[in-house]
Amino acid sequence: MYEILEKEIFSDVTKLIVVSAPDVARKAQAGQFIVIRVVDEGERIPLTIADFDRAQGTLTMVFQEVGKSTMHLGTLRPGDALASLTGPLGRPTEIEHYGTVICVGGGVGIAPVYPIARELRAAGNHVISIIGARTKDLLFWEDKMGTVSDELIVCTDDGSYKRKALVTEPLKELLEQRDNVARVWAIGPAIMMKFCSLTTKPFGVPTIVSLNSIMVDATGMCGACRVEVGGKTKFVCVDGPEFDGHQVDWDLLLARQRIYLPEEKLAKEKFLAEHQTCAR
Amino acid sequence: MSEPIKELTTKERMAIPRHEMPRQEAMERRKNFFEVALGYSAEQAREEAERCLQCKKPTCIEGCPVEVRIPEFILALRSGDMPGAVQALKSKNNLPAICGRVCPQETQCEINCVLAKKGKPVAIGRLERYVADWELGQGVIPPELPPPTGKKVAVVGAGPAGLTCAADLARMGHQVTIFEALHAPGGVLMYGIPEFRLPKKIVLAEVNYVKSLGVELRLNAVIGKLFTLDELLDELLNEQGYDAVFLGTGAGLPMFMNIPGENYNGVYSANEFLTRVNLMKGYLFPEWDTPVKVGKKVAVVGAGNVAMDAARCALRLGTIRALEEGSELPEVHIVYRRSRAEMPARAEEVENAQEEGVIFDLLTNPVEIYGKDGWVSGMRCIRMELGEPDASGRRQPVPIPGSEFDMDVDTVIMALGTRPNPMVFTASGGLERTKHGTVVADEITGRTTKARVWAGGDIVTGAATVISAMGAGKRAAADIDRFLRGE
Ligand SMILES: Cc1cc2nc3c(=O)[nH]c(=O)nc-3n(C[C@H](O)[C@H](O)[C@H](O)COP(=O)(O)OP(=O)(O)OC[C@H]3O[C@@H](n4cnc5c(N)ncnc54)[C@H](O)[C@@H]3O)c2cc1C
Ligand SMILES: Cc1cc2nc3c(=O)[nH]c(=O)nc-3n(C[C@H](O)[C@H](O)[C@H](O)COP(=O)(O)OP(=O)(O)OC[C@H]3O[C@@H](n4cnc5c(N)ncnc54)[C@H](O)[C@@H]3O)c2cc1C
Ligand code: SF4
Ligand code: SF4
Ligand code: FES
Numbered sequence: 172m173y174e175i176l177e178k179e180i181f182s183d184v185t186k187l188i189v190v191s192a193p194d195v196a197r198k199a200q201a202g203q204f205i206v207i208r209v210v211d212e213g214e215r216i217p218l219t220i221a222d223f224d225r226a227q228g229t230l231t232m233v234f235q236e237v238g239k240s241t242m243h244l245g246t247l248r249p250g251d252a253l254a255s256l257t258g259p260l261g262r263p264t265e266i267e268h269y270g271t272v273i274c275v276g277g278g279v280g281i282a283p284v285y286p287i288a289r290e291l292r293a294a295g296n297h298v299i300s301i302i303g304a305r306t307k308d309l310l311f312w313e314d315k316m317g318t319v320s321d322e323l324i325v326c327t328d329d330g331s332y333k334r335k336a337l338v339t340e341p342l343k344e345l346l347e348q349r350d351n352v353a354r355v356w357a358i359g360p361a362i363m364m365k366f367c368s369l370t371t372k373p374f375g376v377p378t379i380v381s382l383n384s385i386m387v388d389a390t391g392m393c394g395a396c397r398v399e400v401g402g403k404t405k406f407v408c409v410d411g412p413e414f415d416g417h418q419v420d421w422d423l424l425l426a427r428q429r430i431y432l433p434e435e436k437l438a439k440e441k442f443l444a445e446h447q448t449c450a451r
Numbered sequence: 452m453s454e455p456i457k458e459l460t461t462k463e464r465m466a467i468p469r470h471e472m473p474r475q476e477a478m479e480r481r482k483n484f485f486e487v488a489l490g491y492s493a494e495q496a497r498e499e500a501e502r503c504l505q506c507k508k509p510t511c512i513e514g515c516p517v518e519v520r521i522p523e524f525i526l527a528l529r530s531g532d533m534p535g536a537v538q539a540l541k542s543k544n545n546l547p548a549i550c551g552r553v554c555p556q557e558t559q560c561e562i563n564c565v566l567a568k569k570g571k572p573v574a575i576g577r578l579e580r581y582v583a584d585w586e587l588g589q590g591v592i593p594p595e596l597p598p599p600t601g602k603k604v605a606v607v608g609a610g611p612a613g614l615t616c617a618a619d620l621a622r623m624g625h626q627v628t629i630f631e632a633l634h635a636p637g638g639v640l641m642y643g644i645p646e647f648r649l650p651k652k653i654v655l656a657e658v659n660y661v662k663s664l665g666v667e668l669r670l671n672a673v674i675g676k677l678f679t680l681d682e683l684l685d686e687l688l689n690e691q692g693y694d695a696v697f698l699g700t701g702a703g704l705p706m707f708m709n710i711p712g713e714n715y716n717g718v719y720s721a722n723e724f725l726t727r728v729n730l731m732k733g734y735l736f737p738e739w740d741t742p743v744k745v746g747k748k749v750a751v752v753g754a755g756n757v758a759m760d761a762a763r764c765a766l767r768l769g770t771i772r773a774l775e776e777g778s779e780l781p782e783v784h785i786v787y788r789r790s791r792a793e794m795p796a797r798a799e800e801v802e803n804a805q806e807e808g809v810i811f812d813l814l815t816n817p818v819e820i821y822g823k824d825g826w827v828s829g830m831r832c833i834r835m836e837l838g839e840p841d842a843s844g845r846r847q848p849v850p851i852p853g854s855e856f857d858m859d860v861d862t863v864i865m866a867l868g869t870r871p872n873p874m875v876f877t878a879s880g881g882l883e884r885t886k887h888g889t890v891v892a893d894e895i896t897g898r899t900t901k902a903r904v905w906a907g908g909d910i911v912t913g914a915a916t917v918i919s920a921m922g923a924g925k926r927a928a929a930d931i932d933r934f935l936r937g938e
Contacts, residue, residue, distance in 0.1 A: 194672075194678075255634040257673060390874055393705065394719075394720040423825075430744065
């Protein structure tokens, strides 16, 4: 069950896995996510479905190693299996014919943006994509994004590849140059989504973000994932993950993401210590 | 040593005092998550069983939602016929090791025991636990199953309602698949009720019994997402094509108070807190990966079983940490807007909590949570008094003007009750629901307004009890069986 069929290493910290999950693949839609446990003692962690193949019965996820669970996941190889996989969860992206749309993917957020861009294009939209990362090594899927975009802008924070810029810069320019942008999707770290939303706000362009709050069950049962959108409390796992970026209380999201920092540090150090002894 | 079996007179029986449950000492149990109640010894069980008068009209049975054959199992127990006791018990109750531990006996079977009129009732729940634990110790032998009927039933939710319904249907020869959203079966038994009250190995043993009847358990399957209800019923979409569906998805949606400050770090729903502690084994962090945070001063809002469990978990986590750090012991408060008499929790658990050192702030209601740098830093409360009884006969709490005061707390756990999770209804019409979100179902049969769909447990009643959920699962199984046989 939930066997890893393929693995690709994009960088030291960014990896792709293809997992067998036929029932989930049958139902998966752009914008949705799954929850996995790497091992029985593991945490339930959400990952966005970056791609799916209904015929093969597979799901593709791209993840960044930031702590114990994702690092542990990074050690698995094809043939290994996940302890559990639940999905598809969350509401799918609302795909319609909007006209011209911009899809912004930052860092590991490029992965979740891909199926959205693909579906938007299939629905007849003119898709402009902006993908960016801190540095060249962290960039991936430039080719894949190219195939689903009418225009593609690539940038890195440090200028190590293509344009040296934060994704908000080309976003702002595009909005200044074209007055026909109907909608923007921005997915990446919370701070990036916050600034993309701030960038689009003066232009009055609806901006959809995919929030990554801490989750436990991801079925609406615990409230760990709650955020405030338009002054109302929402559960990201069932009401989202996509919300109107102009209405999100970003500071609350950022604060809530940091609840367990000391514990996460401890878990990571413990994992690294154990892992190094094993390797030796 | 126990005496050789001899017939006692009624007077002699009534002279035997009720046997207290051996328990871990209060200060000791604050430091661990091991079971608090240790269970009767063989001798204690035998002696307690001798108290039963074997009434011709056993009123005790009327109090039990699944009508356990109480005098019969007690007689077998005291005659030394343990397999007979197991059989009598299990003919009505598929999960006795659980009920013996968590049933609110004092308001169900025991309150109806004749002995309760003059003194203390027979400790029916404790005896039930004793018999069930004996059986688990022996290795459970599954009953013989009738030939398969060829009918398929999908049960949604692996809580007590679903497990009971599935077990009964399997015992009637139907093929049953349980779909459970979480990665572990048991529902509230697994994610809500803590280890020290209901060890998870007991829950898993009871689940294994259900599986031994041939029931298939599909974990990580969220109905409404992975399959819709209509898809389960539809042979064209689903090669399985279930003949009937039982919904036992419980009432798992947490409620908040909607007061300012509820989203600060350090405010938990009881569901989140208990799930982290129990299902995810947060108390074993970092051996297990899921963290849970408890401060030095914790307020738990509410006074049901959920609140007691959250308070006692918080107390344990805080005490263990304080002992490790050599710091001050934590303070855990129950904040409740009514008085002691109205507290909905089991009496035994309120007592346990109090013994362990939980502080009760009654007739007190929070109005606002304060924060500092994103974290809870205090809670403003108002004192309440009980007003006139309302239509339901309960005296309503009313705030005393000007009585606001601030509590210095760093963790707040909201245990205000729960509602059914609407996820299961996604994209499936025809199912009538009340304004509280519960499903409308026939009280006796569990039939809903949608053809071939039954429901029972907390999804119908709202948050209730393990045994009432099991009773509903049982009645629905009987009706589903009638339907499948074309009666
Ligand atoms: C809907 C959704 C989709 C996501 N999709 C992806 C994805 O496609 N690729 C990817 O790399 N990451 C994704 N994430 C983030 C990913 O879940 C976290 O990086 C992961 O849980 C971190 O776990 P860890 O043990 O490795 O790190 P930790 O050290 O535990 O945590 C690092 C940081 O990750 C966040 N985090 C921790 N635990 C959780 C949790 N249980 N749920 C959510 N966030 C948590 C916290 O902000 C924390 O500070 C997604 C998150 C959400 C909510
Ligand atoms: C902390 C706590 C303590 C309690 N203490 C006691 C006590 O001491 N004594 C007592 O008698 N009662 C107690 N109760 C109440 C009792 O546990 C419940 O009344 C009982 O568990 C209800 O059973 P159920 O089968 O209806 O639902 P649940 O136990 O809630 O089980 C429902 C199951 O369905 C699953 N599910 C939900 N949605 C879906 C979906 N869409 N698809 C698939 N699966 C789904 C859930 O994950 C869950 O496993 C307590 C409750 C709590 C929360
Ligand atoms: S199941 Fe519960 S109510 Fe029924 S006899 Fe046992 S303890 Fe009493
Ligand atoms: S009512 Fe009490 S004494 Fe009578 S049979 Fe039941 S348990 Fe025994
Ligand atoms: S993660 Fe539990 S409600 Fe969203």
